[in-house]
Amino acid sequence: MRVTLLGTGTSQGVPMIACDCEVCQSSDPKDHRFRCSAWVQSDDLSILIDTTPDLRSQALRAGIRHLDAVVCTHAHNDHLIGFDDLRRFCDRNRPPLSVYCSSETHERLLTVFPYAFQEDNSPYNSYVRAQAHVFDGPFELGALRFVPVLVPHGRTLTHGFILEENGIRHLAYIPDCAALTESMTEALRDIPVLIIDGLRDKPHPTHMNVPAALAAACTVRAGTTYLTHLTHDISHAQRSPLLPENVFLAYDGLVLDFPT
């Protein structure tokens, strides 16, 4: 299984529009962050987690040729609004693209992109055409098993996912998270790889900051941790050396390979 992080930035991305700060002006590609999403490949399966506003640019950069399914963490704009750019992965001669989401995300998708879910949504071939699968527990795609983990995120809840392949528990992907709950602690215990919301050093009401993410990683005894959903307060070159040895800043394009 291979996981490619397509974006590791917070809701406005980095650089932010019209910002003169050191990180937004940085020439280090690791300081350039599209909105958060991840691409999972396993055998011939190709699965996208979240459809950010940057989806087209991300798919072009990563060279995504096809998708078998899309998995949604939650309905916030920065994780969902690029949904229409899935049209390139749809084909009228194939079944609609499977979209795994919570009922809340499904509702938002039906509000914003109703045409995508209509039986015969267009006389043309090029519209996005999706089939929603509302999950209320783990679901399987080929050799992969996605275990949703309910995560607090301010006034709403999001889903993180534990990814297993052929029964082996590889990693957890939790891009938006305000705090570690007891049920999360139990689900994530001894996870080999944890990709989790680290945002910035200052506290935030709906996201964990770096110290909170480090504490969470420690509590669940994660093997290796990658901090994602980062703001322009985080300079990759300056902040990386200050992290514990098994914790890293995620960056756009980071590829993680897991033995099958």
Place this chain on the structure above:
Amino acid sequence: MRVTLLGTGTSQGVPMIACDCEVCQSSDPKDHRFRCSAWVQSDDLSILIDTTPDLRSQALRAGIRHLDAVVCTHAHNDHLIGFDDLRRFCDRNRPPLSVYCSSETHERLLTVFPYAFQEDNSPYNSYVRAQAHVFDGPFELGALRFVPVLVPHGRTLTHGFILEENGIRHLAYIPDCAALTESMTEALRDIPVLIIDGLRDKPHPTHMNVPAALAAACTVRAGTTYLTHLTHDISHAQRSPLLPENVFLAYDGLVLDFPT
């Protein structure tokens, strides 16, 4: 007055995701097309026409520092869905960002981005915060006058705009257009600069193709014409030399200056 074309591509942009054609693989920056939008500057005024899915990348590339208003041509996804990225141009200490749109576009904005139009839409400073101005005729912004032109576009209507500055009629911007109507012909007669939908050479049910756009430019006696909303069927280097001498292919980043 200065007009910068921020995007000149059709709904899927160029390159298209997972396309191996010559244009999608081209290294010519003029073959790289974000979705269609334009940035108008006049004195201190800064106005964006359309909020494409590529808005963040476009604003960063063009170096847009502030916006005084946004003008919408129509409610299709490729012209509107990047609306949330206007948040960087909003500030709780200033009035909401003025958005000029048709009643149909207003309805779509209220459906997709309802929070943007609520009186006190967030405890945080960083949400998009807009004030809709539904137009039913010409409207003025500083020295600029926008004259909406109703344009057929398949099952819907869009608005193009004639832009005047200090009473001087400079250009017409018509990114999505199926055909030239009589009322359009009258409104556009002798326009100095015409930026109009040219799509590709093959016909299309909801867009003019290059021959139709050339005929329209001829009919209205446009001074100079730029074809926009181009697909990957159009190679800038190959197609440009075949155009009449006062007609050009638009490209991302094209800047047009008009004497004040």
